[in-house]
Amino acid sequence: MTPHMLTRSLDRSATTFILVVAALGVLIPLSNLLLPQGSALQVPTYLVALWGKYVCYAILALAIDLIWGYCGILSLGHGAFFALGGYAMGMYLMRQIGSRGVYGNPILPDFMVFLNWDKLPWYWYGFDMFPFAVLMVLVVPGLLAFCFGWLAFRSRVTGVYLSIITQAMTYALLLAFFRNDFGFGGNNGLTDFKDILGFNVQADGTRAALFLLSCLALIVAFLICRAIVTSKLGKVLIAIRDAESRTRFLGYRVESYKLFVFTLSACMAGVAGALYVPQVGIINPSEFAPGNSIEAVIWVAVGGRGTLIGAALGAVVVNYAKTFFTSGPLAPYWLFMLGALFILVTLLLPKGLVGTFNAWWQPWKAQPVSPIAGSAAREDGVSEPNPAE
């Protein structure tokens, strides 16, 4: 990423966003660690973990927004990439338990001892090394997305067909990971983690560091997405979103562009999953449930499809609402609210919160858009999707 690309991609709102995330990433852990327990400003550890979870969701939402908001690919299976990244990290954490497990086997995780396995399956090799695990966090979701996308985009599977088969993909993985003989802990998944890189995962310091890392990852992901959508590549992506056939007729290799963003987006989802697992302390097959992936799409729709800030914001807002309502007396009504959110946002707020705000704010500013800062005009770039979508 050249400095030129960076400066071009940063307008005022993007800078504000980055600064806010960075400030949160530093202040919340500091307040948790330095201020005395019970002080009014001290953030309790459980909140640090909770907000860490939201930040991971925000990264996932960015990944979805990159392909849906800017390239028109509605993936209903992004939860699968998130979960695969999570499993890769979970496998590393399982290997770190070592002989401290219930059965005390130095090599085999507890569930394998329980299932009477005598040796580690080949695909678990190497996961005791952190760099390898990190590599796998990127490679496994990326590879799956690459193969899947290569098959799908090359034969021009688009629109709802693509959505349906991505849903089938995550459903197939859900069924597979539920099986005990698949070697990933079956129904219970991977849990009971002890430490990461030698630090106790339960400790306040580790949690604070993970939170900071998640915020950093969110900033990096945001910068990458910004760089892409403000580049020429981003213009082609938007062209594909709005008129795929026309873009192809103009001579662009549509499938290569789509494949690139789809794979990149899957890698980002994988990273989000990998950061998510040590903070919540468990990964199990329910993360593959098709419902989860669709829920992630609605975060993007709420925040504003085609606005990166909106996607991240939507993830935090919807999940905060979920935590708020499901833990109170309103819990039985949460699904009503979530369902209504799906319907109302698509009917009344097709541009989402940020997109609607931009559309409302732009005429007020009524300033001629400078040629360099043209990105602001694209921020509300959710054009009416054409019927051929």
Place this chain on the structure above:
Amino acid sequence: MFGYCLDRFRALILSVFLIAAFALPAFAGPFEDAVAKFANDEFSDTEEAIGAIAVSGNPLAFPIISALQDGRLSADPDSKKVFITQADDKIIDAATGAAVDKLPDNAAAVRLNNRLRRTVEAALGGLTLLSPDPAKRVAAAQSVFKSHEEAALPVIEGALAKETDKAAKQAFAEARAAIILFKSDASDNDKLEAVAVIKERGDQEALALLTSAASDQPPLVAKAIAGGISSIQSNLAMWSMVQNAWYGLSLGSVLLLAAIGLAITFGVMGVINMAHGEMVMLGAYTTFVVQEVIRTRYPAMFDYSLLIAVPLAFLVAGAIGVLIERSIIRFLYGRPLETLLATWGLSLVLQQAVRTAFGPTNREVGNPSWMSGAFELGQITITYNRLWILCFTLAVFAILLAMLRYTALGLEMRAVTQNRRMAASMGIATSRVDALTFGLGSGIAGIAGVALSQIDNVSPNLGQSYIIDSFMVVVFGGVGNLWGTLVGAFTLGIANKFLEPVAGAVLGKIAILVLIILFIQKRPRGLFALKGRAVEA
């Protein structure tokens, strides 16, 4: 004349004896002695008792031995009295048949071991071989076939000679063949004939019998047995194929029923209705409500509950479908991805609404009498509910096809499917067609719910478990042609059931999903894709 008198005299003496046996409990005859042996709690004594009772000709013999088989025979070791607990919990004295108030405190059930169980079965078989009811005779002959007790041979042969019922005659012949096959002094020719008879029977039990008889046989017979075994095995393999195909057809019919409404809405309107599964669920809950009302008000009409539920479910789901189309979906035309999200939200709301109204647990929906039970076809069992669902699905399909072909609405729907704008220019009110189409698709989903309530759990999650499968069917079959849905549903159903025994249920399902994903690469618009200009519109 004299002979006649003698017969009468004999009958008289017999009846006197019988009366004596009933009227004088104190009179201890061989039957009573035999019964008392049960109280010794020795397996050998029990065996002797069974043998003696089986040949006694006493009317209590059958109740005693069947009670012994079911563990309802108890004995008091002190008084040496034996009791039968009857099916209605009344207790009688086994030796006399007199009613008893309650079992003595130290009475314990007479114990059996595996060897004795076979003896009991054989004794029961002998006792019922001459029953007046042909079905009982067949059952008795079956049990002899399994036990192949040599002792039963004379009875079997006698029964075979005077048997007139075809099924019973067949069963007796098979039982006789089984005995002869295990009889050490039977001639080779007899044994070969026996093998042929058993081979003809061709089921799992015949296979087990031949396998256990294979050792210690003369070479000629052994060869015939080996031939019989392999022929039965290939026969059974064929039947298991037939069985898989039947299961596949049955699964396919369920898939077709769930997917057909989806195919209509997707084909005509290009709308992905994620709440389709919830329409199925509403149909199932309509059935539940209908049955509840019938159960409490008009219990005699229970057998008609489904006939009432089918039109009602169609109306309920159809009306909700029209409502959804008018209030949500019509604002989202041309935005299929948004429609997908909105209908997903709708499915969450409907599920939660049903969960609030009916509770999260499974509700009980009963099978009417004409849908319960099963019958045998060759070596496979066909349950009536699956058969009815298959017929019902095909009927719904045929009606739908006829509707699309011969009614004005059908004509308009086809026109809109092929070219919406041209249809609109020709004066077809496309928005009315859309609403009716959506109502029709939802109504059919409701009907599917009635059928699925008969084979699946009626819970708020009922629809969710079918939605992905139905999408697969539609995607595989292609839109715009109902035949595609039919072929897609049955192909997936049968492929699934043939993969299951090889790969296991879950892996089979995964394999099917992967195959469909690969198939989509080759034919992105399904098996029966629309061709021409309409495709890109």
